[in-house]
Amino acid sequence: MAKRVKKRKEIKRKLLHKYRLVILNESTFEEKISFKLNRLNVFVTGSIFIIVLIALTILLIAFTPLREYIPGYSSTRLKRQATELTYKTDSLMTVLNYTNRYLDNIRMVLRGDIENTQTNRDSLFERYKLDPNTVDLTPIKEDLELREQVELEDKYNLFERNIDGSWAVLFPPLTGEVSQGYDMDEKHYAVDITALKDSPVKAVADGTVIFAEWTSDTGNVIIIEHSDNLISAYKHCGSLTKSQGDFVNAGEVIASVGNTGELTTGPHLHFELWKDGKPINPQDYIDFN
Structure with a gap:
């Protein structure tokens, strides 16, 4: 019993024994700072410092975006953002594919190319x-x-x-003589209508101008997109009165007859109709006389 009490006193003495921590100038040995402490103070102070440091670290991770960098951390916000980005990416891909098909149709109209040269409308x-x-x-x-x-x-x-979806009546873009008709074998997917230079060219139906520029082969060209995937093209125009993005009404003047471009021999209108990406004979739907 006496040994146990003596041992406790010895431990207490060691814990409470005072020490002095001194910081000296190495050159002059001048005392700069000194601390009086004992082992118990060092232990308590160190324990408090460690606890505070752990608490601050937990708070920093729990209430700041740093927690998202922890491997395996599951964030509802990140999952929601990832889902939204997936939907947006899918939508953008759909729009991109639609735009590419749309541009391909415009290129076909400008070049006069089709994938299948035989089109059986019947x-x-x-x-x-x-x-x-x-x-x-x-x-x-x-x-x-x-x-x-x-x-x-x-x-x-x-x-x-009509009920079956075929076009019954369209406004004639120009009244005149058809000098060259629609010919699939010759790859002439249009009708050429001769008229006096600067005669007004009109839109065949309501629609939006999707192209209104100059091309070397066909001169001034204006292309209008109508409802139900119908596109009308007017080439070799002398001048254009509408710009890309304009909305036009049926019968509204959009250009004038001209002789522009390399592939022309006189004032006339080269008029094309395209339905669902394929050319159709304008004379089946329009009376040009």
């Missing part, structure tokens, strides 16, 4: 051909009222369509 209509004997064509009261309303609204509409 086969397209055959797919939607119905047997009248299998359909009850008796209109109901609501159908009759709807037809009367539509007929009234479209009475003066120049941009009409």
Whole structure:
């Protein structure tokens, strides 16, 4: 028992024994700073410092973006951002693919190129051909009222369509003599209409101008995009009155007849119609006389 008490006193004496920490000038041995301390003070101070340092580190990681750099850390915000970026990337890829196809169509119109030189329009209509004997064509009261309303609204509409989606009436861009017609074999996907120089050229339907520039082969060219993937092109124009991005109405003057470009022998309008990326014969839909 006496030994145990003596041992405790010895430990207490060592812990409370005072020491002096002195910082001296090495050259002059002048005392600059001195501290009085004991082992217990050093132990308590060191423990408090370590605890505070650990607490600050935890707070720094828990409430700052530094936690996101910890391997394996799962952040709801980062997951949400990654999901949004994935959707945006997918949307951008879709828009990019659509834009590329759109530009390819414009290039085909400008160059007069198509992938398949044979286009059988009758086969397209055959797919939607119905047997009248299998359909009850008796209109109901609501159908009759709807037809009367539509007929009234479209009475003066120049941009009409048939039920099967084919184009019925388009506004003639120019009245004149057709000097060269549409010819698939000769790869002449247009009609050439002769007229006096500076005669007004009009839009065949409502649409947006998607190209209005000069080209070396076809001179002043203006291309208009209409609804239902219909594109009209007007080439060898003398001047253009519309710019890219302008909206035009059916029958609105967009250019004048000219003789511009290398591939021309006189004042005329080279007019093309493209549907779903393929050329169609304008004379099937427009009366140029």
